[in-house]
Amino acid sequence: MLRRTPLYERHVEAGAKLVAFAGYEMPVSYEGVSAEHRAVRADAGVFDVSHMGEIDVEGPQAAAFLQRQLSNDLSRLAEGEAQYTLLTNERGGILDDLIVYRTERCRYLLVVNAANRDADVEWLTQRSERGSDVRDVSDDYALLAVQGPRALGRLELGELTPFSFERGRLDGVEVLISATGYTGERGVELACAPEDAVALWDAVLARGVAPCGLAARDTLRLEACYPLHGNDIGPDWDAISSGLRFACALERDFTGVEVLREVAAQGPKRRLVPFTMREQAIPRRGMAIEGGGEVTSGSLSPMLGIGIGLGYVPTVMSAPGSELVLDVRGRSRRGQVTTKPIYDGKE
Numbered sequence: 001m002l003r004r005t006p007l008y009e010r011h012v013e014a015g016a017k018l019v020a021f022a023g024y025e026m027p028v029s030y031e032g033v034s035a036e037h038r039a040v041r042a043d044a045g046v047f048d049v050s051h052m053g054e055i056d057v058e059g060p061q062a063a064a065f066l067q068r069q070l071s072n073d074l075s076r077l078a079e080g081e082a083q084y085t086l087l088t089n090e091r092g093g094i095l096d097d098l099i100v101y102r103t104e105r106c107r108y109l110l111v112v113n114a115a116n117r118d119a120d121v122e123w124l125t126q127r128s129e130r131g132s133d134v135r136d137v138s139d140d141y142a143l144l145a146v147q148g149p150r151a152l153g154r155l156e157l158g159e160l161t162p163f164s165f166e167r168g169r170l171d172g173v174e175v176l177i178s179a180t181g182y183t184g185e186r187g188v189e190l191a192c193a194p195e196d197a198v199a200l201w202d203a204v205l206a207r208g209v210a211p212c213g214l215a216a217r218d219t220l221r222l223e224a225c226y227p228l229h230g231n232d233i234g235p236d237w238d239a240i241s242s243g244l245r246f247a248c249a250l251e252r253d254f255t256g257v258e259v260l261r262e263v264a265a266q267g268p269k270r271r272l273v274p275f276t277m278r279e280q281a282i283p284r285r286g287m288a289i290e291g292g293g294e295v296t297s298g299s300l301s302p303m304l305g306i307g308i309g310l311g312y313v314p315t316v317m318s319a320p321g322s323e324l325v326l327d328v329r330g331r332s333r334r335g336q337v338t339t340k341p342i343y344d345g346k347e
Contacts, residue, residue: 005050006142006197014211021214022114024051029213036216037302040183044148045212046204049189050197053117053138055110055124061131062106069124070100071239071257073249077102082163082180086239086247087112087120092259093235094242096120097227099180101165111143113229142197146209147187147220154207157188171203182217184224184341219299222308223343225274231285232272232296232310241268241312271318272296273337277307281333283326290325290332291317303343307335 002025011018016027027048030036039045057066067074072085079102087095096116101109112120121136128134146155155170160179168177176191192200205211218228227233233242238256240248240263250261270293277283283298289311298309313324322337 003051005048006194007048007050007201010198010201011048016211016213019214022051024114026051027211027213028215030211033213033215033219034302036210036212037219039210040148040185040212040216040220041303042149044146044151044154044187044209045216046201046209047145047147047212047214047217048143048201049145049217050142050194051114052143053112053114053120053136054141054191055112055117055121056107056135056137057110057124057132058104058107058135059132060106061129062108062133065127065129065132066100066108067252068254069127071244071248071254071260072100073252074100074108079104080164080166082165082178084163084247086244087123088239088254088256088260089235090256090259091235092238092240092256092263094229094233094237094239094244095123095235097229097233097244097247099163099178101178109137115230139194141191142194142200144190144192144197144200144204145181145183145187145217146190146204147181147183147185148209149186151185151187151209154209155188155204160188170200171206173200173203175200182224182226183220184226184343185220218297219302222297222299222310223301223303223341225310225340225342227272227310228297237272237312238263238268240264241270242272268315270312270314272310272312273318274340274342275309275311275324275335276301276304276338276342277309277326277333277335279333279335280307281326281328281331281335282307283309283311283328283335288327289313290327293317293324295326301343308342309335313337 165178287295293313295311
């Protein structure tokens with residue numbers, strides 16, 4: 001049985017195309033991928049991301065426990081601040097990438113990928129220590145992502161420091177307002193009680209924000225070069241090769257740090273790189289890259305009108321400007337490594 005978010009009926013009423021995703025029945029599109037993508041780039045769009053998992057870790061030893069599990073420097077967080085970080089295994093592989101929020105002095109909230117919710121809870125619970133209580137609180141939250149250059153204005157919110165959060169009310173609904181997102185645009189993620197999700201969704205739409213599905217979220221994150229766990233990063237890819245050195249405090253001790261220190265010192269043998277197509281073709285996951293590489297994510301960029309993607313290539317082929325040759329359904333098509341982000345606001 002597929003799970004449903006509290007907004008399922010609203011998606012059905014709006015005529016959204018629904019698909020199975022991470023164990024949920026989720027809206028993949030409403031008006032269409034290109035229109036929704038462009039709405040976020042030019043104005044504001046809202047995504048139902050209530051399928052994401054939430055894990056509460058509380059106790060006098062919560063910070064010390066999490067620092068041994070997560071890759072980033074947790075000590076840098078004050079109350080009201082959040083941080084992008086990784087849950088790593090003994091090989092330095094990425095079990096999940098997530099956002100950790102310091103909600104109180106000895107309390108943290110982890111927002112994790114939906115497909116990894118159960119595994120993350122099990123991993124942390126098995127390693128929990130006295131003085132650190134791990135609880136799956138996913139069913140206590142609904143989550144909306146309002147993204148785009150006009151997102152804050154349409155919600156009548158003031159400027160927010162990236163990766164900060166605060167509690168407030170939006171059109172009568174109590175919300176946790178977080179300056180985070182997965183599109184490369186300004187915006188916020190709004191967490192509320194599940195029973196308030198419909199009222200919040202309706203209020204956001206009434207403010208002129210366009211409903212958007214997961215397909216547009218994927219093309220937006222790809223233009224921004226944000227990796228997708230399970231495609232671009234995962235347990236078998238180390239964080240350094242995946243381009244996530246910035247999220248690894250190698251001076252700290254956490255699971256797999258010894259391996260990551262060694263990879264960082266010696267240099268990775270391959271790297272995850274962004275690329276654009278120079279010939280007409282749309283790259284897709286699993287396509288071979290000549291010389292020993294592989295595409296991990298690919299699509300047509302709605303903003304650039306060309307094929308774009310992410311993929312692993314040998315380090316000698318990873319410099320921006322390097323030519324790549326992809327096997328696109330049996331035909332060789334040329335692309336080149338580019339810099340991040342792929343789309344920088346200029347068409």
